[in-house]
Amino acid sequence: MNILYRLGFHLASKTIQVRMELSACRPAMRLTLPAWIPGSYMIRDFARNITSLKAYDAADKQLSVTKLDKQNWQVDCTEGELVIEYSIYANDLSVRSAFIDSSLLFFNGTSLFLRPIECDVESYRVHISRLQESCCTNWKIATTLPKIATDSDGYGEYQVNSYEQLIDAPLIAADYDSCELTVAGVPHRMVFCGRHTGDLERVGRDITPILEEHIALFGELPVQQYLFMTMVTGNGYGGLEHADSTALICSRKELPAYGNESVSEDYQRYLGLCSHEYFHLWNVKRIKPSIMQEPDLGNEVYTPQLWSYEGITSYYDELALLRSGSIEIVAYLKQIAKVVTRVTRGTGRELQSIAESSFDAWTKFYKQDENAPNAIVSYYTKGSLVAFGLDMELRQQSEDSFSLDDVMRRLWQEYGSKGRGTDDDSIEEICISLVGDGIASFFDLYVRGTAELPLERWFAAVGISSRIRPKSGDGDDGSASASQPDEAAEAKVSLDAVVAEHPAGVLLSVLYQDGLAQRAGLAARDLLVAVDGYQVNKKNVDAIVSALPLQQTVKLHAFRDGVMLELDVVTEETQLSTCDLWPTAEEQLSDEIRQRRQQWQASLAANMAGSLND
Numbered sequence: 001m002n003i004l005y006r007l008g009f010h011l012a013s014k015t016i017q018v019r020m021e022l023s024a025c026r027p028a029m030r031l032t033l034p035a036w037i038p039g040s041y042m043i044r045d046f047a048r049n050i051t052s053l054k055a056y057d058a059a060d061k062q063l064s065v066t067k068l069d070k071q072n073w074q075v076d077c078t079e080g081e082l083v084i085e086y087s088i089y090a091n092d093l094s095v096r097s098a099f100i101d102s103s104l105l106f107f108n109g110t111s112l113f114l115r116p117i118e119c120d121v122e123s124y125r126v127h128i129s130r131l132q133e134s135c136c137t138n139w140k141i142a143t144t145l146p147k148i149a150t151d152s153d154g155y156g157e158y159q160v161n162s163y164e165q166l167i168d169a170p171l172i173a174a175d176y177d178s179c180e181l182t183v184a185g186v187p188h189r190m191v192f193c194g195r196h197t198g199d200l201e202r203v204g205r206d207i208t209p210i211l212e213e214h215i216a217l218f219g220e221l222p223v224q225q226y227l228f229m230t231m232v233t234g235n236g237y238g239g240l241e242h243a244d245s246t247a248l249i250c251s252r253k254e255l256p257a258y259g260n261e262s263v264s265e266d267y268q269r270y271l272g273l274c275s276h277e278y279f280h281l282w283n284v285k286r287i288k289p290s291i292m293q294e295p296d297l298g299n300e301v302y303t304p305q306l307w308s309y310e311g312i313t314s315y316y317d318e319l320a321l322l323r324s325g326s327i328e329i330v331a332y333l334k335q336i337a338k339v340v341t342r343v344t345r346g347t348g349r350e351l352q353s354i355a356e357s358s359f360d361a362w363t364k365f366y367k368q369d370e371n372a373p374n375a376i377v378s379y380y381t382k383g384s385l386v387a388f389g390l391d392m393e394l395r396q397q398s399e400d401s402f403s404l405d406d407v408m409r410r411l412w413q414e415y416g417s418k419g420r421g422t423d424d425d426s427i428e429e430i431c432i433s434l435v436g437d438g439i440a441s442f443f444d445l446y447v448r449g450t451a452e453l454p455l456e457r458w459f460a461a462v463g464i465s466s467r468i469r470p471k472s473g474d475g476d477d478g479s480a481s482a483s484q485p486d487e488a489a490e491a492k493v494s495l496d497a498v499v500a501e502h503p504a505g506v507l508l509s510v511l512y513q514d515g516l517a518q519r520a521g522l523a524a525r526d527l528l529v530a531v532d533g534y535q536v537n538k539k540n541v542d543a544i545v546s547a548l549p550l551q552q553t554v555k556l557h558a559f560r561d562g563v564m565l566e567l568d569v570v571t572e573e574t575q576l577s578t579c580d581l582w583p584t585a586e587e588q589l590s591d592e593i594r595q596r597r598q599q600w601q602a603s604l605a606a607n608m609a610g611s612l613n614d
Contacts, residue, residue, distance in 0.1 A: 003026055004125045005113055010209040011133055014091045014100055015051065018112060024077040026118035031073045031084065032166065033116055034110040034297035039240050039284065040096050042366035043300065046111045047071035049098070053086040067549030072117075072296060087500045088112055092488055093231070095240040102135040104174035104193045106247070107230065109167030110297070123159055124166045130155045131173075142191045143527015144169035144227050144245045151590070164294075168243045173220060174228045179204040183211045184221045188296040190605055194232035198255025203270075206256075206263075209324035209605065210275050212317070212541075216604035217405055218282050218412045226281070228274060239273050242439075248273060265334070271326060271599045274336070276317035284309045290421025306358035307447065308427050314390070315338075323603045324584075332479050333464065333581040336388075337478030340455060340579035344468060346373030347513040354379045355448050370524035374513040385453055386404040386446050390431070391600075392461040393442055397435040405604070407431060463584045463597040470494070470574040474542045485580055492546040494574030495531075497522070501538040505529035505558075512575070516545070520556050520569035530557040 002022050008017040033047040042383040045069055055063040066074045067138035075082070092097035098107035113124070123150065131139060143152025145166075150156030154173070155435050160166045174193040181188045181204045190204060190213070203314070207228075215221045227245035230427055236249040254270035256263075263271070277505065295301045322332040329545045340357065343349055357365060357379040364376045391404035410430045415422050428447075445451040459466045469488035479485070496515020508526045511518040528536060532554040547572050556567045586594065 001121050002121055002123045002125065003116075004127060005120055006127045006129070007112075007130050007430045008129060009105065010133075011100060011102055014089060016088040016090050016098060016100060016107065016112060018086050018088065018114075019206075020086075020114060022082050022084075022116065024075075024079055025116060026080045026215065027076070027078065029077055029082070029119070030117040031075065031114045032298060033071050033114050035071055036297060037096050037108055037110040037240070038292070039242075039280070039297065040366075041300075041361040043362065044096065045070060046097065049111065051087045051089055051527045053084065056083045056224045058083070063081070067187075073114075077418045078309075079240050084114065086114070089408075091234070093193075093236075095238050095249055097232075102133070102537075103232065104172060105131070106170065106193075106229075113163075113166055115163050121163070122223070123161055124163060124330060125157055125159045127157045128155055128171075128173075136173075139173045139177040140176065141171060141173045141190070142227060142229055143169055144225060144242075145169045145171065146595075162583060165243070167180075169245060170229065170240075170242060172231075172247075174452070175203045181205075181208055182216050183208055186221055186223060186226065186513055188228070190228040190230065192230045192232055192255075194252075196252045196255050197257060198232075198252070199258045200255075202256050202261075202293035202528045205272060205429065206326060207274055209603075210271060210320050210326055211278055212605040213320040213324045213603065214275070214282070215610045216280050217316070219409060220284060220417075221281075222417070223281065226278075228277075234562040237269070237273070239277040241277045241284055243285050244281075246274075246277035246280075247522065248277065256597045263331065263332075268321065268327055268331060268335070272317050273322055275320050276313055276373045279313045279320070280309075280435035282412055282416055283313050283408070284499075288417035290423060293419075293421045300362045302359050302362070302454075304355035304424055305422065306360045307354035307379040307383035307386065308360055308422075310380045311354065312387040314380050314384035315387035315404075316408075319601075322458070322601050324605065325603065329583055329601070330482050333583070334478070337480050339381050339384060339580040340466075340581075341478035341577065343377065343385060343511060344579065346377065348373055348375045349377040350450055351532075352377050353374060353448055353450050354446075354462060359380075370430045370510050373510060374549075377535070382453075385455065387594050388455060389446060389455075389458045390442060392458040393597060394431065395600070396461055397439060400592075400599065402434045403600075406434060418486045430461060459581065461593065461596065462600045463593045464527070465582050465584045467524065467580050468576045469578050469580060470576055473546065476578055478581075480581045482582065482583065484582055488580075491576075493548040493550065493571045495541065496547045499528070499538065499541060502527055505536055506538055506541050515575070516569055516571065520567045521565075522556065522558060522567065523560070525560075526565070527559040528556065529559065530555075532556075543583055 004021040006019040007052045035045055037044050046065050055065050055075045064076040068074055090100045093099045098111040129201045140562055145158035146198040148157040148159045175195045176191045177200055178191045179200045224242040225244055230248040230250055235251050239246055239248045254266045255268045289305045291301055291303050318332055318335050321327045357377050395403050404585050407430050427556050456466050470491040471494055497508050498514040499511035500509055506528050508524055531544050536544055548570055553570050558565045
């Protein structure tokens, strides 16, 4: 059987019309649409966006269609040609679904393409007609779907041989800007949709050495092309990996301005996002858990391994920026300090291991509520710190003969490049083969367990000094400096809550475990209006609370569901939760640590180039 999907578009109603042409493979043929998209572990029920579905035979006779459940249909048909017509509401401007308006069209196949169940399909073709609205005159298509017959703007027909390939190549159409680059002899393209004033040629120059670091790490680039699709918005962020492309969302401020050659924190964030998704080209898209090789896209697929796929990737995304020379050590440490602070402020790290966080991603990490920091931990953030710690342990236990780099190369050579899925203990077994059984306790303590991470020791292994201090005020999420900072200020009182602005005070959104707000009896969504008799707002609440004397009873006034609350609470020192990092002075380092630091942050791409030139 061959399937053809003809796509049409209606901007005003934000709908995509699909005409699916195929042959009936059985009298009662079942059709299904995925409930989730690989790389984003949450049931999203894409079928809820189908607004109509009808079926016709070759004589244009309408056939009976029965909806079996939220994402499955049965068509009563006979042998012969069959047409399925349905409409998709496309108004999710994210990297996960489908969206159309007067500025762009974007979709993932998981949101659009029904597939027949238990039928042999030889090919899937997609035909895209040019949009007729005047605002779409200059639109061009960007996708890595293989072309069969298209015009110069990409309109026409595409074909793949598997449904997996069909849903793993998102498509974007817009009057986009683009830049071209060649990395390791492979053509790469970056397209940017949305209004912006960014210097895209500079982005292309800056991203190239970062990508080269990842290629040097794994030793080869397993694609013939690669496409970055970025939707530029006022305030957006996110990415989703695909086999030879990635879909990204960034804010306008994250693109570099013309004439400014510095790497701002915002621009670093965008480069880190590109780095992260490109690393997934190996680690997730090809190195993947066995259970994710042919996943059931209609139901949750559970694995405790996500920490190694997202956590390790999150470790290498910023490290590649440092190794490539895109950022200096202080800028790198600033990002790591933020991660440490984020993990340390939540007591969820004491309750949930990163293996459990991985397993529960479907119902906890992707469905966080106001109590999330107190109940769960992120396999991204804590996972990246565990990856860093594993790197340090491997280096030290092998007397700097091995590192996490070697583990990743082994994973690629033994699993990813061979299409073999990883087991729950694959990484641990590779580590044991490199440094012995002693490394097993690391996985017991920090992967399967909730032991406090010995971050100070791990940082010291590569000549980085650290401290954990009280939060100094709103917006203090950790810091980094070129040398040892001044002594931290004395501990003061903190509300220990995340607040949002409100005309009458501050609205509580998150209360940290055992913090002042929680101990007082406040709850999320309470409206705090006064502290110790002083009216509070978003701008002054930190100053008012931090000025309170320690070990004193103070009154808080708040509203809950329109009813005034008057609460007493005893003030205590704010928790130690904020991280500062700085490189230890060279003269204070031993030769061993100095050499390890140099080796850890050295460019792999430069070393590879040097080896080729020798």
